[in-house]
Amino acid sequence: MRLESHPIVDFERGKEVTIYFNGKPIKAYEGETVAAALYAAGVRVFSRSFRFHRPRGFFCAIGKCSQCMMEVDGVPNIRTCKVYVRDGMQIRTQNSKPDAENDALAIFDKIIDTVFPHGSHYKKFNKSRKVREFATKQMRKLAGFGNPPKSIPDIETSYEEIETDVAIIGGGPAGLSAAIHAAKYGAKVVLMDENNYLGGQLIKQTHRFFGSARHRAGTRGIRIAQILEEELRQYENVDIRKETKVFGIYGKDVAAVQKDSKLLRVKAKKIVIATGAYERTLIFENNDLPGVYGAGGVQTLMNVYGIKPGNKGLIVGSGNVGLILTYQLMQAGVDVAAIVEAMPRIGGYFVHAAKVRRLGVPIYTRHTIVKAFGEKKVEGAVIAQLDDRWQVIPGSEKEIECDFICVAVGLSPAHELLYHVNAQMKFVPELGGLVPLRTRYNETSVDGVYVAGDVAGIEEATAAIMEGRIAGIHAAITLGYGGDEAKKELEEAVKDLEDFRAGPFGERIVCGLEKCVLEKEVMI
Amino acid sequence: MRVAIIGGGVMGLSTAYYLAKMGADVTVFEQKYLLYGASGRNSGGITPMIDKKELIPFAVKSLELYDTLPAEVDFNFLFRKDGYIKVAASEEDAEKLKKDVRMQNELGVRSKIIEPDEVREFVPDFNTSAITLASYCEDSGVIFPWPVVWGLAKGCRELGVKILDQTRVEEVVVEGGVKGVKTNGELHKADVVVNAAGAWSNEISKMAGAKLNNRVVKEEICVTESIKPYLDPYIFDVTYGVYLSQSARGEIVGGIVGSEVEEIDTRSSLEFAVRYAKRATQLIPMLKGLAMLRQWAGVYDEGRDGLPVVGFTEVEGFVQANGLGRHTGMIVAPAMGRELAKLIIKGENPNLKPFSPSRPTIA
């Protein structure tokens, strides 16, 4: 299932290695994650679910969803989508007997809630103490997810503490741009990103960007990532930390794990949170079946690792992500059975829709997915038409032949760190969920803490770059860098972003932004 | 008799439960949601292996109640009695363990001193070189604090107790004696007001004009991701103040004994995570590969002399039921709540004498 050639992307694979999955040797390439290598080898069941022992597989590919947790070299609960393969690695599935593929406890899915509905661990077996104690012991055996640890990771660990002017969390378009503009005026910058590449989601964007020439329109997202990184590398006052996962902000200290081996503590005067967003999931029958993916997960698999997700997909959601993904799948030689959209209209740009429609992909508006079906992985789906009140019209159900389903129903800001710093937050549907109040310079209610990009509200990468620029310049100015030139650029940047949002596609954003304006004295 | 209980934690609910059983008309006021306070944030270690002799009879009695209450209220507290081990890493603490065990044995507690090697019988991966001595008690283990609170709340409601959550008491109305409490400007008349507000008890006491000077302690805890049964007993390192156990859901729950704070705050710190990780992985090196999933903090209060503050105060009808302290709240509350109910109904109860709010050692 590995792609040997692709019209847009060249896949440079590392050295061939062998990893062992439940004892069975599997071929992989250095630089691939364990999850990607297993997927390429045809493994679809990655784990069994906590209570029902349902099969679960590859899903988010960004270390969030917990579906890919396995025992790796004797250490339990490793998110295999974030761990790179090493020759001889031993990987075992968890919470199943004998393994996740053939789990004898799968029977629980059929019976457990008829005899043991949710909450009955509190409510049953209470009358007799003996029975209760016995049942409690048995429940303990069934609970628990990972295997007990069998070994200690053999990794040389270290600790580093650094002081900086600006700490930037997230190396996607917003974070890169913030780093460039803070560094440009002389601020000392530390940029942290969890991946082993910079660019965030840009590196999955094989299409050319919209916007104007000065926003690098007409250039592919993957190239924009390279351009931004090159620009950033010009500055010596920037410390780039890849494979560095920020896990908390304690006071003004940013805490991160670098390369799974170093505890990093960054004491920063200013912090730019540019953590992006998570994909939303959708509730439908069997939405957890292996083969139901987030759009981003599939993009990672296909555009980063060069692995085909399947042979025929169903796309749920006709926003730009769903439309672009459809086109990308076709570029990788994968068929797309249909796109379904609950709204009466296509959500993304018409031109993106036209691109796939003329290649024969049907787009069903006012339709939704009702269920996925299959034994251990998706074998098909049922879609149905919706009425004006978003209810399924009986009899409108239609079976779609597909072997995977991509859910592209939008994103939610990755807001956790904003809660760590106690920023004032607000639920703003137009911006995708819980977002921070912010000044026109993207500073939150917490002095010196900025937001940029999707974490501030779901929008396009181009807007993220512009927001990063604003946050970066403002952070630099308030630290005493840049002078009048910086102030001038800051006002230009604010104006530029306002113009960008002036059209109908920006209306919703502008409306959302009005709800989270923070009126505080802004120093520039 | 109308009783208003401020605080929906394990102490407030136990008291409410037994008061209702004795026929009182009880209302419980909880400022946030049930489990917001220390009763919802602790690690559920249950043992009579306590170093304060005054509390041991309550712990012993509570252990019996934890056996019978689940049947009474029809709710499983998921109490798993796989023992409790205290470990000491200094000679001084080892001596104290020995002294405590002698005292505990005299009071009928089946605790014993064990050598470091013997810890491995209960925890095979334990690093014996990290400690000098240990004590063990089998009539102990880990309870899940949440169902304890829910179960008591269920039992209370079935006995007619009103539990008002998200209801902050703004005023304790005192005219001569207590007349009731005010919430949202509305007076709830009561003959007796019980202050079971944990870390917030000093403030409540002030409202009533009663003296209270409990120590407010912030403590941090964390859990790792869930694994299959691995760690059976509850382990408490008395030298480092570090404790760990495995929850009903398979997480390794652990924390460090907290310290006094001026103001209530429940923010987590990196220092805690580091200190905990260092010691926990010294005790059980195999835990090194596990990942901390979530950390949190809680606040509890304790009497200045380390004992709870329970009983009638100088303000007529105003009763203290707080200061239960670390690791003792969950274990003594059921029995203490029952004794307090007796005190409130009968007007006296010699069993609670050591905890009198007027004792000089807590001023």
Add this chain to the structure above:
Amino acid sequence: MKYLERGYLEADELPPFPPEERINSKKPVAYIECPQSIPCSPCYESCRFNAIEMENINDPPKVDYEKCTGCMACIRVCPGLAIFMLQVKEGRGYVTLQYEFLPWLEKGDRVRLYNRRGEEVGEGVVTWALKPERNDRTQLVTIEMDKDLIFEVRAVRKR
């Protein structure tokens, strides 16, 4: 905005066609199917002849067919793959479009022709193909077809 319910333009939603004499001239003419207000302006910015009119970045582009020289600067950069160069020469129709699939097309290749709805409407022959690496892997290809099809055909796949 019915086209957003379907994903393709119907006849009455199309921009005006270039005049016949312009289509029949020596140079192809740009025809842009981009009806929606989106923040995008590379075509406008790439045109050295001011043949593309836009009031602001969100304004849909309009081609001044008299000014368009058929230089293909716009079709090289259009991120929406919404520009088609049209021409009729010696009774045969020619459509130039952006192509981003493997295998790449070469002069002489026979291709299936698809309309906006994805229906196959005939067969054509590649008469010119810009190498993909010359345009960041968006190939430009000119397809010869029946002249009546140039307002229909919007996609091709290799036969």
Add this chain to the structure above:
Amino acid sequence: MVKERKIVCRCEDLTEEEIIHAIEEGYDNLESLKRYTGATTGACQGKGCLMHIIRILSQKTGKSPEEIGVTTQRPPVNPVPLYVLSEGDAE
């Protein structure tokens, strides 16, 4: 074929039906619902289910998402291995 279920929380394996049932049982605020069902406390710490839980609560109780609020987001954002933490400087 797997049994037809609509999974809201993948980590704790909770169906939409079960969440609704717990709300009907009286665990009808976010904090109680979270603790009673385990939703948002699993391996992903609510990244997958929090917005669904808020939506379902909103539908069942008639409260706006704003009124329902959000559970405290505690560190760490991602699980951190103890071997890394134990490298830190605690002073």
